[in-house]
Amino acid sequence: MSEIRAIVTDIEGTTSSISFVRDVLFPYARKRLPAFIETHGDRSEVQHWLHEAAKEAGYVEATRQEVVELLLRWIDEDRKSTALKALQGMIWQEGYEAGDYQAHMYPEVAARLRAWRADGLRLYVYSSGSVPAQKLFFGYSEAGDLTPLFAGYFDTETGPKRERASYERIADAIGEQPEHLLFLSDIVEELDAARAAGFRTAWLVRPPHPLPAQSQHPAFADFDAIAP
Ligand SMILES: CSCCC(=O)C(=O)COP(=O)(O)O
Ligand SMILES: [Mg+2]
Secondary structure, eight states: OOOOOEEEEOOBTTTBOHHIIIIIIHHHHHHHHHHHHHHHTTSHHHHHHHHHHHHHTTOSSOOHHHHHHHHHHHHHHTOOOHHHHHHHHHHHHHHHHTTSOOBOOOTTHHHHHHHHHHTTOEEEEEOSSOHHHHHHHHHTBTTBOOGGGOSEEEOTTSOOTTOHHHHHHHHHHHTSOGGGEEEEESOHHHHHHHHHTTOEEEEEOOTTSOOOSSOSSOEESSGGGOOO
C-alpha cells in the first residue's frame, strides 16, 4: 500500500453536517439573494456570475429578474452550479461576519485535522461550494479558524465532483501521484470518480446511518477511525 502524503476532503456530510448546509446556509442565501443582487448587481464579479448563470441555463437574453428566479430555483434543487455557488459564497460572507452562524464541524474533525498535519500530511478541500465560501466555512467554524491547516482549496472550477478528470487535475495541482492522495467524502459517486483517477478513498458514513457490512470503498463513521 503506498504512503498517503495528502488528504483531500469534501465538506457537506464529511467534515460537517448536511443539515447545517441545507437548513442554515441555503435558506440564508435564498432569503437574501434578491436584495443582494439589487444592491451589488453592478459589481463586476457579480455581473460575471449572473452572466455565467444565464449562459448555463441557455438563455440568449435574460432580465435580471429572470436570472434571480433561476438562481432561487437552483437553490431549491441544490444544483451544483459554479455561478450559483460563487454568488451564495458572497452572501454567506455577510452572515459569517455578522455572527449569524458558525460552520458546523463534527466533534472530532478539528483535532484530527491537526493530528494529520502534525504527522506531515498536507490537507486540501474539494467542495461544490466556491473556494471563497470554503475559506469562510473553515475560517468561521465552531472549532475556530481552521484555515491555517489547509494547503489549498478546489471547487467546481476544477471540474464536477463526479468526474474522474477533476481528480486528475487536483492531483496535478497538488503535485503528487494520485496513489499518494486520500479523498474523503460521503458520496459514493464522488469516491468512484476519485478512485478512477487513482486516489485512495474513504467513505464517511455518519451516524445515525449504520456502517455498511460490505462496501466498494473503505467506510468510516468518523475521522478518528481513518488511519491514512
Ligand atoms: C463551502 S460551504 C457550502 C457547501 C455547498 O454549497 C455545497 O453544495 C456542498 O457541497 P459539497 O461538495 O461540500 O458536498
Ligand atoms: Mg458531501
